[in-house]
């Protein structure tokens with residue numbers, strides 16, 4: 001598995017007005033833009049070519065992964081070698097390509113924009129809103145790639161969610177399983193609680209057969225009036241095996257304001273700022 005697609009072309013409406021001029025993927029978590037965590041996970045999973053789908057007129061993500069000679073020179077002149085390294089590392093990440101999604105027609109449509117760059121080979125999809133951490137263990141995308149290699153089918157990352165949250169996700173209908181891997185009978189985008197076939201939600205990591213592109217081309221608008229990746233996966237299930245993989249690791253939902261705040265607090269408590277931040281939090285008056 002060599003290639004990954006990272007869709008990053010949404011309007012980021014949940015974060016407006018913060019995301020009026022910059023994509024939400026550029027909002028920071030501790031010291032990095034949200035999308036950098038997904039890029040690092042892809043690279044740590046063995047991915048060599050990253051395709052980022054961006055909206056027209058939004059260059060901040062491209063700039064972030066480009067070199068910045070003036071800044072590098074300044075850091076060098078000031079002897080700030082550690083920051084210099086962290087900046088240089090960003091522009092040295094494998095091959096990165098950017099494709100534009102001209103109209104915001106949905107996640108499935110965004111993935112379809114990468115068709116020509118992916119070609120006829122299986123590939124990974126990472127939604128950077130879902131920040132997946134598995135410190136010291138196998139990166140979540142790598143876990144999916146290994147499941148794909150062992151079972152020769154498409155694989156989506158799944159995790160149990162509270163029953164009252166099923167309508168926020170793609171929900172799978174597993175058929176039979178073995179350990180963490182379940183073959184799927186169906187997947188439904190944002191079902192009502194009463195219609196949900198399980199409480200296993202698809203969380204933003206996928207390894208997909210290139211056949212998904214044919215399915216995406218035939219997918220019409222679904223939930224929320226958008227061309228949904230979930231609907232194309234559903235069509236794929238009727239032709240090829242698709243598995244849900246209960247991954248090992250912690251997922252932070254950086255796609256909502258509250259989720260982003262929780263991710264910020266949890267991740268700061270794991271960072272070099274942990275001691276001072278803990279002292280600060282302890283000093284807060286948390287009574288109503």
Ligand code: G1P
Nearest residue numbers: 107130168169170202203204230
């Ligand atoms: C998207 C997918 C959904 C999935 C979710 C995971 O939804 O459409 O199937 O469960 O990501 O975060 P979104 O968060 O874009 O509404």
